[in-house]
Amino acid sequence: MMTAPLDGENLALGIHRCDPGAFERLVQRFEPSLHNYANRILGNRFDAQEVVQDAFLRAHDALTRRYDTSRAADLALKPWLFRIVRNLSLNKRSGTGPDGLGRPLQAFDDGRIGPLVPPCTVSQGVEREQEREALERAIAKLPEDGRELIVLRFMEEMSYGEIASVVGQSEAALRGRVFRSLKLLRDALSDNEVRHAM
């Protein structure tokens, strides 16, 4: 059974067959997403670039030398690539395991998340740039697994099912963790606003 090809092309199968240009199209399509993912996990763009290059080379080797045709044809390419980048990133980053989101929910304020930026605000220019910077700082303050989930859920817009296949947790657990991440993000943004107001 074939998985639905993206853009009408099964890239994994194309690479397996060594179709000219297939690998290049894969790199072009996924590099920005994978770089963002690795960069958000590692917090360092140089390490992220290294990880992403390594991930592409490993993916190519697996598809051409290790996977047979049916395995390549049926591969869920996007989550697979994210898993490779994830493993390489976690191997690369120093220090201990993920922190933060594993804590029980009680440790967080159970209240609503609270307004961030009114969705319809026509903020422009300087104001808009400040909002982005504030959001950037807030993301950076999240624990590693929180940053990772924010990327997969809100930047990549993956379903909980897809995220589960990338990070290997149940969808129910992921829903809780995503909520906690949003909450932490919101709290960081409020702190920021307070500081800005003073």
Place this chain on the structure above:
Amino acid sequence: MQCRSVLTRVDALRTGELPEDEAVRLEEHFETCPSCRDSLDDVGALAGALKTMTLVPERSCCGDVCGAVRDGFGVVAVGDRAVRVAFSERGIRMIEPADREIESFRARYGHRYGRELEERAVPEAIRRAVEDALSGRETTVPEVDLEGATPFERAVLTVLPAIPRGEVRSYSWVAERIGRPRAIRAVGNAVARNPVPFVLPCHRVVPESGGVGKYAFGTPMKRALLAAEGAPVEEIEELARQGVRLVGSATTRVYCVPTCRGARQIRPENLVPFHDAEEAARRGFRPCRICKPVARTA
């Protein structure tokens, strides 16, 4: 439903990922809890803002990564014989007749080496080695890159150039030469999988039982290649039909494989045919030092 379990489901509700019954219960909860209802909008607003927060690499790695998995190939032709030659920076990696499907060539190359192929000018040294091999001229020692071959395959393949142009040897001769006299079938497999035919002359290996034997590109091509090198193809086949594996000289008392250059100087009246080395030894003949015929025991 408690606020806590509602809040952890708000984001999945937003994208329609909640099962029907849970979605209904959330909507019911919202009617009595405006705070949770507002959270749905807040998550939506945050999601919209986060979507644009991707970090882009300073420079794309596309050129580097794609270049790292790419080798070159080109066509080399002599007369009406044309082959496709793929090569890494270390040498020739794969050869096959140019009239075969390019797609399967690319795929087999990829499965073996994990590399893609792009058409390039064939480096001069490689072109010359392939042209010599195709035309049956004395071959310049070709640069061959046998990465990916097993140590056994490598041993078999690197012994092939020791078979002189215009001569043939048996699979058991090759087996003996690499120090694995009993691995005749494995030698046959390794020879059959030769990634660089013509240049590493697997066409000079023939079955003990007779004829010129099989060839990856068909027996007619094998006969033609041998004939172009000056090997007496019909004589080889005729001797094999008669069960003659070795020939001796009545004057020198030396025995050879039939295509050894020493053997081919024996006058017909002095030629002594043997079935195997034991027979030759019994009759007081010694093995030739040039072709080193195998001490084959039937």
